Amino acid sequence: MTDLLNIKDLYASIAGKEILKGINLTVKAGEVHAIMGPNGAGKSTFSAVLTGNPQYEVTAGSVLLNGKDLLVMSPEQRAREGVFLSFQYPVEIPGVSMVNFMRTAVNEKRKYEGKPALSSTEFLKLMREKRKLLEMADKLNNRSVNEGFSGGEKKKNEILQMAMLQPCLSILDETDSGLDIDALRIVAEGVNRLKTPENAVIVITHYQRLLDYIVPDFVHVLADGRIVKSGDKSLALELEKNGYAEFE
Amino acid sequence: MATLSLNKGEQRELVFVDEPLRDFHCTQDEGSVLRLFVFNFHSAQNVLHIDHLASDCTTEIYHLVFLHGSDKVMTHTRMHHEVGEGISRQLIKFVLADNAAGEFLGELRIKQNAQHVNAQQTNRNLLLSKQATMRTRPQLEIYADDVKASHGATTGQLDESALFYMQQRCIDPTEGRRMLLRAFVMDIVENVQDETLREQLERSIDGVLQE
Numbered sequence: 328m329t330d331l332l333n334i335k336d337l338y339a340s341i342a343g344k345e346i347l348k349g350i351n352l353t354v355k356a357g358e359v360h361a362i363m364g365p366n367g368a369g370k371s372t373f374s375a376v377l378t379g380n381p382q383y384e385v386t387a388g389s390v391l392l393n394g395k396d397l398l399v400m401s402p403e404q405r406a407r408e409g410v411f412l413s414f415q416y417p418v419e420i421p422g423v424s425m426v427n428f429m430r431t432a433v434n435e436k437r438k439y440e441g442k443p444a445l446s447s448t449e450f451l452k453l454m455r456e457k458r459k460l461l462e463m464a465d466k467l468n469n470r471s472v473n474e475g476f477s478g479g480e481k482k483k484n485e486i487l488q489m490a491m492l493q494p495c496l497s498i499l500d501e502t503d504s505g506l507d508i509d510a511l512r513i514v515a516e517g518v519n520r521l522k523t524p525e526n527a528v529i530v531i532t533h534y535q536r537l538l539d540y541i542v543p544d545f546v547h548v549l550a551d552g553r554i555v556k557s558g559d560k561s562l563a564l565e566l567e568k569n570g571y572a573e574f575e
Numbered sequence: 576m577a578t579l580s581l582n583k584g585e586q587r588e589l590v591f592v593d594e595p596l597r598d599f600h601c602t603q604d605e606g607s608v609l610r611l612f613v614f615n616f617h618s619a620q621n622v623l624h625i626d627h628l629a630s631d632c633t634t635e636i637y638h639l640v641f642l643h644g645s646d647k648v649m650t651h652t653r654m655h656h657e658v659g660e661g662i663s664r665q666l667i668k669f670v671l672a673d674n675a676a677g678e679f680l681g682e683l684r685i686k687q688n689a690q691h692v693n694a695q696q697t698n699r700n701l702l703l704s705k706q707a708t709m710r711t712r713p714q715l716e717i718y719a720d721d722v723k724a725s726h727g728a729t730t731g732q733l734d735e736s737a738l739f740y741m742q743q744r745c746i747d748p749t750e751g752r753r754m755l756l757r758a759f760v761m762d763i764v765e766n767v768q769d770e771t772l773r774e775q776l777e778r779s780i781d782g783v784l785q786e
Contacts, residue, residue, distance in 0.1 A: 401742070412743050417740070418737050435750070
């Protein structure tokens, strides 16, 4: 079976400063990987590079998604191929309603897959179903994207979008930051319910807390732009106890 | 229609689309309400002069300029509160593509003894190309001491982080830009109360955005 994601010797920099220094990682369908590490290790750069953020430059290495070269694709093409990023800081878009935004997103993806666009009724029905999963209020539908949302609402809204787009690879970038324990539980349960044997999740986090709810199959320690240690979920507990000192 | 007076208690909504308004002048009597919409999609010079001659008048000015090529619009608003207890709100937006140029002079005058006026002036501009230029100059002349007057002016580009966010959600940058622009300009259009007119404006703006 082809790997869902195959990263080989990935180097990347921002404004001439090298941040990723040779990342190797293989993710198979059905797996949950956690990437942990101290601040400044390159965790957010890693998600930015996988999604094609133009601020970062890939200087060497390869990334294959289902055998296809991800690095030559535009950000929107990567998204349509099934790469989803739950942003650490979801962007506010004044004047663009959640419904309009999400309907455009879903239909762009369907078009790419050769499926017909959803009608308004079909779309709203789907949105209502998925919102229940995250215990979100209907009123958010007509609000502008993320505008005036609380920290918890923004993160739930990210997972709602994940539910709507049904990606094969979801990257959760510090999804636990700024969440109280109830919102954390709802977000994590949402992610767990979206888990299938065909998709995979990469959880990027500084703390072990989220991994109590989204249990990883593998834990990797990212330090100074490299994966310096990999293990099972017990590694996360070890890090929680001993901190990142040995890697800094 | 260069000169207009609103009688006591009269309410008017006026919408001008690419019409010559070099010397628009409106005087308002007590308790009257003027809602003035000025849309420019081509070169123009506007002077919009409003006088509050009695108390409790309200003026709302919504002005949208959307230019391409080497078109140029110069707009001068002259909002004069001659008498107190009045309200004025100005929302002025310029969207400039290609080599287009915009200029806004926002004159807001509150006479001595025109107390308890509440006046707002907001000017937001989007430059869609490096060659487009915008000059903006708020000019506040406030001679009364018990008033609320605020103004703000910003000129910038489309939000790159919003565009990337949209791309990450499968939306290509052309469509993303169109959505962001539409949001920026509909913020003005949605205030038009006449429904038929509002829909007509939405259609013509969607037409411009498809280009």
